Amino acid sequence: CIINYMGVSDVAQDADGVTVTVQNYAPITKNGESAKDGEDAKASESVLDEPGETYQIRAKCVVNATGAWANQFDKADGKDAPNIRPARGSHIVIDSKKLPIDASFTVLHPRDNRPIFVYPWLGRTVIGTTDLDHPALGNAEVGMTQEELDYLLELTAWQFPDLQLKAQDVLASWAGVRPLVASGGLNSSGEKRDHSVWQNKRFISVSGGKLTTFRYIAKDVLEHAEDWLGEELSKSKRAQYFAKEEIEKDSTNTSSLSAASSHSSQRLKGHYGPELSSMLRNANQDTLGCVADTDILWQELVWSAGHEAVVHLDDLMLRRCRLGLLLTEGGLQFEDQLKTLLQPIFGWNDSQWQSEVERYRDIWHRYYWLPSHA
Numbered sequence: 001c002i003i004n005y006m007g008v009s010d011v012a013q014d015a016d017g018v019t020v021t022v023q024n025y026a027p028i029t030k031n032g033e034s035a036k037d038g039e040d041a042k043a044s045e046s047v048l049d050e051p052g053e054t055y056q057i058r059a060k061c062v063v064n065a066t067g068a069w070a071n072q073f074d075k076a077d078g079k080d081a082p083n084i085r086p087a088r089g090s091h092i093v094i095d096s097k098k099l100p101i102d103a104s105f106t107v108l109h110p111r112d113n114r115p116i117f118v119y120p121w122l123g124r125t126v127i128g129t130t131d132l133d134h135p136a137l138g139n140a141e142v143g144m145t146q147e148e149l150d151y152l153l154e155l156t157a158w159q160f161p162d163l164q165l166k167a168q169d170v171l172a173s174w175a176g177v178r179p180l181v182a183s184g185g186l187n188s189s190g191e192k193r194d195h196s197v198w199q200n201k202r203f204i205s206v207s208g209g210k211l212t213t214f215r216y217i218a219k220d221v222l223e224h225a226e227d228w229l230g231e232e233l234s235k236s237k238r239a240q241y242f243a244k245e246e247i248e249k250d251s252t253n254t255s256s257l258s259a260a261s262s263h264s265s266q267r268l269k270g271h272y273g274p275e276l277s278s279m280l281r282n283a284n285q286d287t288l289g290c291v292a293d294t295d296i297l298w299q300e301l302v303w304s305a306g307h308e309a310v311v312h313l314d315d316l317m318l319r320r321c322r323l324g325l326l327l328t329e330g331g332l333q334f335e336d337q338l339k340t341l342l343q344p345i346f347g348w349n350d351s352q353w354q355s356e357v358e359r360y361r362d363i364w365h366r367y368y369w370l371p372s373h374a
Contacts, residue, residue, distance in 0.1 A: 064203065083181075088130065091144075091173060092149070103120070109154070127152050141366070171328055175367070195208040287341070313357065
Protein backbone atom coordinates (compact mmCIF):
# COMPACT_ATOMS: atom_id res chain seq x y z
CA CYS A 1 0.00 0.00 0.00
CA ILE A 2 1.21 3.52 -0.79
CA ILE A 3 -0.01 6.59 1.04
CA ASN A 4 0.68 10.23 0.15
CA TYR A 5 2.03 12.23 3.08
CA MET A 6 0.59 15.60 2.05
CA GLY A 7 -2.08 17.01 4.33
CA VAL A 8 -2.54 13.97 6.58
CA SER A 9 0.86 13.76 8.22
CA ASP A 10 -0.33 12.49 11.62
CA VAL A 11 -2.27 9.60 10.06
CA ALA A 12 0.55 8.86 7.63
CA GLN A 13 3.02 8.87 10.52
CA ASP A 14 0.89 6.29 12.34
CA ALA A 15 0.87 4.10 9.23
CA ASP A 16 4.52 4.52 8.27
CA GLY A 17 6.62 1.51 9.19
CA VAL A 18 3.67 -0.85 9.73
CA THR A 19 2.44 -2.19 6.40
CA VAL A 20 2.71 0.77 4.04
CA THR A 21 5.18 2.81 2.05
CA VAL A 22 4.69 6.56 2.46
CA GLN A 23 5.38 8.49 -0.75
CA ASN A 24 5.39 12.28 -0.77
CA TYR A 25 4.91 14.63 -3.75
CA ALA A 26 3.66 11.90 -6.09
CA PRO A 27 0.65 13.16 -8.04
CA ILE A 28 -1.51 10.56 -9.78
CA THR A 29 -1.55 11.02 -13.53
CA LYS A 30 -3.64 7.97 -14.42
CA ASN A 31 -6.34 6.33 -12.37
CA GLY A 32 -6.65 2.63 -11.69
CA GLU A 33 -7.87 0.08 -14.24
CA SER A 34 -9.76 -3.09 -13.42
CA ALA A 35 -7.77 -6.28 -13.86
CA LYS A 36 -8.96 -9.50 -15.36
CA ASP A 37 -10.22 -12.17 -12.98
CA GLY A 38 -7.36 -13.73 -11.07
CA GLU A 39 -4.97 -10.87 -11.76
CA ASP A 40 -3.87 -7.97 -9.64
CA ALA A 41 -5.55 -4.69 -10.37
CA LYS A 42 -3.45 -2.11 -12.10
CA ALA A 43 -3.34 0.57 -9.46
CA SER A 44 -2.20 4.02 -10.47
CA GLU A 45 0.54 5.43 -12.61
CA SER A 46 2.15 8.22 -10.61
CA VAL A 47 4.72 10.86 -11.38
CA LEU A 48 7.14 11.76 -8.63
CA ASP A 49 7.84 15.48 -8.93
CA GLU A 50 11.23 15.21 -7.30
CA PRO A 51 13.46 13.95 -8.84
CA GLY A 52 10.99 13.53 -11.72
CA GLU A 53 10.73 9.75 -11.90
CA THR A 54 7.68 7.93 -13.26
CA TYR A 55 6.60 4.60 -11.88
CA GLN A 56 3.64 2.27 -12.02
CA ILE A 57 1.99 0.61 -9.04
CA ARG A 58 0.22 -2.75 -9.11
CA ALA A 59 -2.06 -3.84 -6.29
CA LYS A 60 -4.86 -6.28 -5.52
CA CYS A 61 -7.17 -3.31 -5.11
CA VAL A 62 -6.86 0.46 -5.25
CA VAL A 63 -8.35 2.81 -2.66
CA ASN A 64 -9.03 6.33 -3.86
CA ALA A 65 -9.03 8.38 -0.65
CA THR A 66 -8.35 11.77 -2.22
CA GLY A 67 -10.92 13.70 -0.22
CA ALA A 68 -12.45 16.61 -2.10
CA TRP A 69 -10.70 15.42 -5.29
CA ALA A 70 -12.37 11.98 -5.23
CA ASN A 71 -14.70 12.72 -8.15
CA GLN A 72 -11.69 13.20 -10.42
CA PHE A 73 -11.15 9.43 -10.22
CA ASP A 74 -14.79 8.31 -10.31
CA LYS A 75 -15.51 4.66 -10.90
CA ALA A 76 -18.77 3.04 -9.81
CA ASP A 77 -20.53 -0.22 -10.64
CA GLY A 78 -23.26 0.75 -13.10
CA LYS A 79 -24.33 3.86 -11.22
CA ASP A 80 -23.27 7.40 -10.64
CA ALA A 81 -20.71 8.04 -7.95
CA PRO A 82 -21.69 10.35 -5.09
CA ASN A 83 -21.20 14.02 -5.82
CA ILE A 84 -18.53 15.55 -3.59
CA ARG A 85 -19.25 19.11 -2.49
CA PRO A 86 -16.03 20.96 -1.50
CA ALA A 87 -16.52 23.21 1.52
CA ARG A 88 -13.85 25.55 2.82
CA GLY A 89 -13.21 26.03 6.52
CA SER A 90 -10.81 28.67 7.87
CA HIS A 91 -9.31 29.41 11.28
CA ILE A 92 -7.40 32.27 12.86
CA VAL A 93 -4.68 31.94 15.50
CA ILE A 94 -4.45 34.51 18.30
CA ASP A 95 -1.71 35.01 20.88
CA SER A 96 -2.95 33.42 24.09
CA LYS A 97 -1.79 36.50 25.98
CA LYS A 98 -4.44 38.50 24.12
CA LEU A 99 -7.11 35.80 24.42
CA PRO A 100 -6.20 33.53 27.35
CA ILE A 101 -8.38 30.43 27.73
CA ASP A 102 -7.69 27.06 29.30
CA ALA A 103 -10.65 25.08 27.93
CA SER A 104 -12.44 24.63 24.62
CA PHE A 105 -15.91 26.06 24.16
CA THR A 106 -18.46 26.77 21.44
CA VAL A 107 -19.96 30.14 20.55
CA LEU A 108 -22.99 30.63 18.31
CA HIS A 109 -22.18 33.28 15.73
CA PRO A 110 -24.53 36.28 16.09
CA ARG A 111 -25.03 36.54 12.32
CA ASP A 112 -26.22 33.03 11.43
CA ASN A 113 -26.22 31.06 14.71
CA ARG A 114 -23.49 28.71 13.43
CA PRO A 115 -21.34 27.10 16.14
CA ILE A 116 -17.74 28.37 16.18
CA PHE A 117 -15.06 26.74 18.30
CA VAL A 118 -12.62 28.66 20.49
CA TYR A 119 -9.88 26.48 21.91
CA PRO A 120 -6.31 26.47 23.26
CA TRP A 121 -3.76 24.90 20.91
CA LEU A 122 0.01 24.60 21.29
CA GLY A 123 0.23 27.69 23.46
CA ARG A 124 -2.11 29.76 21.29
CA THR A 125 -5.87 30.33 20.94
CA VAL A 126 -7.66 29.22 17.77
CA ILE A 127 -11.01 30.49 16.51
CA GLY A 128 -12.89 28.68 13.75
CA THR A 129 -14.15 27.35 11.59
CA THR A 130 -16.03 28.93 8.72
CA ASP A 131 -18.13 26.84 6.34
CA LEU A 132 -18.48 28.02 2.73
CA ASP A 133 -18.83 26.32 -0.63
CA HIS A 134 -15.45 26.25 -2.33
CA PRO A 135 -15.02 26.71 -6.09
CA ALA A 136 -13.64 24.01 -8.35
CA LEU A 137 -10.47 22.58 -6.90
CA GLY A 138 -7.05 22.80 -8.49
CA ASN A 139 -3.72 21.82 -6.95
CA ALA A 140 -2.89 25.21 -5.42
CA GLU A 141 -3.02 25.80 -1.68
CA VAL A 142 -6.17 27.26 -0.18
CA GLY A 143 -6.20 30.37 1.98
CA MET A 144 -8.69 32.28 4.09
CA THR A 145 -10.69 35.00 2.31
CA GLN A 146 -11.41 38.53 3.57
CA GLU A 147 -15.05 37.51 3.98
CA GLU A 148 -14.06 34.73 6.36
CA LEU A 149 -11.65 36.94 8.31
CA ASP A 150 -14.39 39.54 8.82
CA TYR A 151 -16.80 36.79 9.87
CA LEU A 152 -14.48 35.44 12.57
CA LEU A 153 -13.50 38.89 13.84
CA GLU A 154 -17.22 39.73 14.06
CA LEU A 155 -17.58 36.79 16.43
CA THR A 156 -14.68 37.92 18.62
CA ALA A 157 -16.08 41.46 18.81
CA TRP A 158 -19.44 40.05 19.93
CA GLN A 159 -18.12 37.45 22.38
CA PHE A 160 -15.07 39.32 23.71
CA PRO A 161 -15.94 43.04 23.31
CA ASP A 162 -13.44 44.26 25.92
CA LEU A 163 -10.50 42.68 24.07
CA GLN A 164 -11.05 44.73 20.90
CA LEU A 165 -9.27 42.13 18.74
CA LYS A 166 -8.32 43.34 15.28
CA ALA A 167 -6.84 41.77 12.17
CA GLN A 168 -3.38 42.88 13.31
CA ASP A 169 -3.74 40.57 16.33
CA VAL A 170 -3.93 37.50 14.09
CA LEU A 171 -0.66 35.56 14.21
CA ALA A 172 -1.60 33.22 11.38
CA SER A 173 -4.51 31.56 9.65
CA TRP A 174 -5.18 28.37 7.78
CA ALA A 175 -7.87 26.99 5.53
CA GLY A 176 -8.84 23.51 4.42
CA VAL A 177 -11.39 22.00 2.08
CA ARG A 178 -13.80 19.42 3.49
CA PRO A 179 -15.14 16.72 1.19
CA LEU A 180 -18.88 16.68 1.85
CA VAL A 181 -21.09 14.08 0.20
CA ALA A 182 -23.79 16.26 -1.39
CA SER A 183 -27.33 15.50 -0.25
CA GLY A 184 -29.15 18.62 -1.39
CA GLY A 185 -28.42 20.99 1.48
CA LEU A 186 -29.09 24.66 0.79
CA ASN A 187 -25.53 25.43 1.87
CA SER A 188 -22.48 23.48 2.95
CA SER A 189 -23.39 23.85 6.64
CA GLY A 190 -26.61 21.96 5.90
CA GLU A 191 -24.84 18.91 4.48
CA LYS A 192 -24.31 15.80 6.57
CA ARG A 193 -20.80 14.80 7.62
CA ASP A 194 -21.29 11.12 6.78
CA HIS A 195 -18.75 9.34 4.60
CA SER A 196 -19.52 7.32 1.48
CA VAL A 197 -17.76 4.34 -0.12
CA TRP A 198 -18.32 3.32 -3.74
CA GLN A 199 -16.46 0.98 -6.05
CA ASN A 200 -15.97 -0.57 -9.44
CA LYS A 201 -14.58 -4.03 -8.77
CA ARG A 202 -11.04 -3.50 -7.48
CA PHE A 203 -11.17 0.31 -7.57
CA ILE A 204 -12.66 1.60 -4.30
CA SER A 205 -13.36 5.26 -3.57
CA VAL A 206 -14.10 6.84 -0.22
CA SER A 207 -14.87 10.45 0.68
CA GLY A 208 -16.74 12.54 3.21
CA GLY A 209 -16.75 11.85 6.91
CA LYS A 210 -14.49 13.43 9.52
CA LEU A 211 -10.86 12.86 10.39
CA THR A 212 -11.88 11.99 13.95
CA THR A 213 -13.68 8.90 12.60
CA PHE A 214 -10.88 7.74 10.29
CA ARG A 215 -10.68 4.31 11.94
CA TYR A 216 -14.38 3.65 11.34
CA ILE A 217 -14.05 4.87 7.74
CA ALA A 218 -11.02 2.64 7.19
CA LYS A 219 -12.93 -0.35 8.55
CA ASP A 220 -15.74 0.33 6.06
CA VAL A 221 -13.25 0.52 3.19
CA LEU A 222 -11.58 -2.73 4.25
CA GLU A 223 -14.94 -4.49 4.28
CA HIS A 224 -15.45 -3.41 0.67
CA ALA A 225 -11.96 -4.66 -0.16
CA GLU A 226 -12.37 -8.03 1.53
CA ASP A 227 -13.14 -9.88 -1.71
CA TRP A 228 -9.78 -8.83 -3.08
CA LEU A 229 -7.61 -8.85 0.02
CA GLY A 230 -8.94 -11.91 1.77
CA GLU A 231 -10.19 -12.16 5.32
CA GLU A 232 -6.74 -12.14 6.93
CA LEU A 233 -5.54 -8.99 5.15
CA SER A 234 -8.80 -7.14 5.64
CA LYS A 235 -8.48 -7.08 9.42
CA SER A 236 -6.92 -3.88 10.74
CA LYS A 237 -3.79 -4.30 12.87
CA ARG A 238 -3.67 -0.72 14.13
CA ALA A 239 -4.83 -1.82 17.59
CA GLN A 240 -1.55 -3.71 17.98
CA TYR A 241 0.44 -0.65 16.97
CA PHE A 242 -1.26 1.45 19.65
CA ALA A 243 -1.25 -1.29 22.27
CA LYS A 244 -1.54 0.15 25.77
CA GLU A 245 1.48 -1.69 27.11
CA GLU A 246 3.67 -0.40 24.28
CA ILE A 247 2.81 3.22 24.99
CA GLU A 248 3.29 2.76 28.72
CA LYS A 249 6.68 1.13 28.13
CA ASP A 250 7.93 4.03 26.02
CA SER A 251 6.40 6.59 28.35
CA THR A 252 8.76 5.47 31.11
CA ASN A 253 11.74 6.66 29.05
CA THR A 254 10.94 10.35 29.34
CA SER A 255 13.07 11.51 32.25
CA SER A 256 14.45 14.26 30.00
CA LEU A 257 11.00 15.85 30.10
CA SER A 258 11.14 16.40 33.84
CA ALA A 259 11.56 20.14 33.32
CA ALA A 260 8.58 20.35 31.00
CA SER A 261 5.13 21.18 32.24
CA SER A 262 2.73 18.30 32.84
CA HIS A 263 0.62 19.66 29.97
CA SER A 264 3.56 19.56 27.54
CA SER A 265 4.55 16.07 28.63
CA GLN A 266 1.00 14.85 28.16
CA ARG A 267 0.85 16.39 24.67
CA LEU A 268 4.12 14.79 23.61
CA LYS A 269 3.09 11.37 24.88
CA GLY A 270 -0.27 11.64 23.15
CA HIS A 271 1.19 12.91 19.87
CA TYR A 272 4.21 10.63 19.49
CA GLY A 273 2.96 7.56 21.34
CA PRO A 274 5.47 4.69 21.08
CA GLU A 275 7.86 6.88 19.04
CA LEU A 276 8.37 9.40 21.84
CA SER A 277 11.49 7.79 23.29
CA SER A 278 13.03 7.65 19.80
CA MET A 279 12.21 11.30 19.24
CA LEU A 280 13.95 12.25 22.49
CA ARG A 281 16.89 9.87 22.18
CA ASN A 282 19.43 12.33 20.75
CA ALA A 283 18.01 15.46 22.33
CA ASN A 284 20.23 17.79 24.33
CA GLN A 285 19.60 20.61 26.75
CA ASP A 286 19.21 23.14 23.96
CA THR A 287 16.82 21.14 21.78
CA LEU A 288 14.62 20.21 24.76
CA GLY A 289 13.70 23.86 25.14
CA CYS A 290 10.52 25.27 23.62
CA VAL A 291 10.60 27.53 20.58
CA ALA A 292 9.86 30.99 21.97
CA ASP A 293 6.65 30.83 24.03
CA THR A 294 5.06 27.97 22.05
CA ASP A 295 4.61 24.39 23.23
CA ILE A 296 6.84 23.09 20.41
CA LEU A 297 10.27 21.71 21.32
CA TRP A 298 13.25 22.41 19.06
CA GLN A 299 13.79 18.65 19.17
CA GLU A 300 10.44 18.11 17.42
CA LEU A 301 11.72 20.04 14.42
CA VAL A 302 14.91 17.97 14.40
CA TRP A 303 12.93 14.73 14.55
CA SER A 304 10.42 15.72 11.89
CA ALA A 305 13.15 16.90 9.53
CA GLY A 306 14.80 13.50 9.65
CA HIS A 307 11.85 11.14 9.99
CA GLU A 308 8.67 12.61 8.49
CA ALA A 309 9.18 12.79 4.72
CA VAL A 310 9.99 16.50 4.67
CA VAL A 311 10.85 17.71 1.16
CA HIS A 312 10.47 21.48 1.57
CA LEU A 313 10.85 23.82 4.52
CA ASP A 314 7.12 24.62 4.34
CA ASP A 315 6.39 20.91 4.86
CA LEU A 316 8.14 21.09 8.20
CA MET A 317 6.89 24.46 9.39
CA LEU A 318 3.25 24.17 8.29
CA ARG A 319 2.39 20.47 7.96
CA ARG A 320 4.56 18.68 10.52
CA CYS A 321 5.37 20.81 13.58
CA ARG A 322 2.87 23.60 12.78
CA LEU A 323 5.36 26.17 14.08
CA GLY A 324 4.53 28.45 11.15
CA LEU A 325 1.00 28.81 12.52
CA LEU A 326 2.15 29.87 15.98
CA LEU A 327 4.59 32.72 15.37
CA THR A 328 4.66 36.01 13.51
CA GLU A 329 6.25 35.81 10.06
CA GLY A 330 5.82 32.05 10.20
CA GLY A 331 8.71 31.74 12.67
CA LEU A 332 11.33 33.12 10.28
CA GLN A 333 12.60 35.47 12.98
CA PHE A 334 14.38 32.29 14.13
CA GLU A 335 15.92 31.60 10.73
CA ASP A 336 19.48 31.47 12.08
CA GLN A 337 18.59 28.83 14.69
CA LEU A 338 16.55 26.89 12.14
CA LYS A 339 19.43 26.89 9.68
CA THR A 340 21.93 25.69 12.29
CA LEU A 341 19.69 22.81 13.33
CA LEU A 342 18.15 21.77 10.02
CA GLN A 343 20.56 22.48 7.18
CA PRO A 344 22.84 19.51 8.05
CA ILE A 345 19.81 17.18 8.23
CA PHE A 346 18.45 18.25 4.84
CA GLY A 347 21.87 18.37 3.22
CA TRP A 348 21.10 21.73 1.57
CA ASN A 349 23.87 24.14 0.64
CA ASP A 350 23.48 27.85 1.42
CA SER A 351 21.87 28.58 -1.93
CA GLN A 352 19.33 25.78 -1.50
CA TRP A 353 18.59 26.90 2.05
CA GLN A 354 17.90 30.47 0.90
CA SER A 355 15.69 29.21 -1.91
CA GLU A 356 13.65 27.15 0.56
CA VAL A 357 13.32 30.12 2.93
CA GLU A 358 12.02 32.35 0.12
CA ARG A 359 9.60 29.64 -1.04
CA TYR A 360 8.28 29.23 2.51
CA ARG A 361 7.99 32.97 3.10
CA ASP A 362 5.95 33.37 -0.09
CA ILE A 363 3.60 30.48 0.77
CA TRP A 364 3.11 31.73 4.31
CA HIS A 365 2.23 35.27 3.20
CA ARG A 366 -0.09 34.05 0.46
CA TYR A 367 -2.04 31.40 2.33
CA TYR A 368 -1.32 31.46 6.08
CA TRP A 369 -1.57 35.07 7.15
CA LEU A 370 -4.08 37.78 6.33
CA PRO A 371 -5.86 37.64 2.96
CA SER A 372 -4.92 41.23 2.13
CA HIS A 373 -1.29 40.11 1.92
CA ALA A 374 -1.97 37.41 -0.71
